[in-house]
Amino acid sequence: MEHEESPEALIPLFKLERVLNQDQNGKRGGPALCLAERAAFPSDEEALTEFHSALVNVKNLGNNDIYRWYMASSRTTETSPPELKLNLIYPCTEKHIKKYSPQEVRMVTETPDIYKNLVRPYMQRMREEGRLNWVFNILEGRAEQDDILLRAKGQSADGQDEEFLLMPDLNWDRKTLSSLHLLAFPTRRDIWSLRDLKKSNIIWLKEMKEKILDATAKLYKTIERDQIKLYVHYQPTYYHFHIHVVHVMCEATATQAVGKAFGLENIISQLECMAGGPDASMAEATLTYHLGTSTDLWTEVFSPLKESTKD
Structure with a gap:
């Protein structure tokens, strides 16, 4: 390549030898590297x-x-x-539009009392509005059955129902292993979020974790167990407990950030360290996480709480 070429003229002169790396996250004269990223979508009609x-x-x-x-x-x-x-x-719905529209994010602290008196009733209302129809369609065999990678059955060592489904997340292209993203759905419906996890669920969680890791490594031969991370969201998008299974090289977007993603191993450890008997639960913990200011939880719960502290 000639050093005097304009920047625009260099791209047509670039000769592809091989692709070194694909990153979904985002020298002239002799060997050259060409890093390609998508520009922002234009917003005009x-x-x-x-x-x-x-x-x-x-x-x-x-x-x-x-x-x-x-x-x-x-x-x-x-x-x-x-x-x-x-x-x-x-x-x-309007909720979908708000979710995918730009919005400010605020950190909130959810105490056990706030969870019990304000957030838990909100979760109940969301479940009753039919937000879980698509999840139940999967669990009950009415949809996406061809996408199920694993249906694990049985009981854990302490007798709890251990059945869960493993399937691709809808945002994964199902080809790029470095951006692998799967979801594990337990079939039991008594656990809505990490708040429902108790000390009595520790064995169930540990055994499910091992099965997920083993199954993922078996399904994708080039991925080893220590290249897989497991986490859950709080607040989640929908209130049926599920575990995100991602490659460690998967782009760490806001959905994997502190304030949204809680590592499964850390949750298990927190439960093990809790005082009390088998019914001691994550509902007794104070959790800090981030919320978009267009979400109902912010406008209905945390924004009014913030304003009340100013009085």
């Missing part, structure tokens, strides 16, 4: 319309309730391999 009309090779990967997901290409030839992952929510 004309550009978005052009983007939509340019989609080709759209392949549906699955659907469940109001959720559908696809792979597609934005290139102009039908033979172009899909490079876009599309998620469609139809019909969507």
Whole structure:
């Protein structure tokens, strides 16, 4: 390459020898590295319309309730391999729009009393509004059965129902192992979130953890157990306890950040260190996490609590 070339002229001169690394997170004269990242999507109506009309090779990967997901290409030839992952929510609600719109984030502290008197009733209301229909469709065999990678059955050493399903997260492209993202869904319905976990669940959690690690390493031969991390969200998007299973190299987005993701091993350790008998639970702990200011939990619970402390 000539050193005097303009920046724009260098890209056409770049000759691809091999792909060194693919990062979903984001020298002239002799060997060169070309790092490719997607630019931000344009927000004007004309550009978005052009983007939509340019989609080709759209392949549906699955659907469940109001959720559908696809792979597609934005290139102009039908033979172009899909490079876009599309998620469609139809019909969507105002809550969906708020979730995916930019919003400020605040740190909140949830005491046992706040959880019991304000947050737990909110969880109950969300469950009663049908937010878990798509989860129950999976658990009851009505949807996504071809996507189930493992259905583990049996009881833990202490006699608790140990059945769970392991399947791809809808945001994973199902090909790039360095961004592996699976979900483990216990079939039992008495645990809504990490708040329902008790000391009596320690053996159940440990045995489920081992099965998840073993199954993931067996399904994906190039991934070893120490390349897998397990965590749960609080607050979760939906109130049926589930475990996120991701490759350690998976892009650490806000959903894996402190204030959102709680490591499963750390939860188990916290339960083991708790005083009290088998019914001692995470409901007795004070938890600090972040919330978007457009969420109902912020507007209905934590914002009013904040304002009340100013009086």
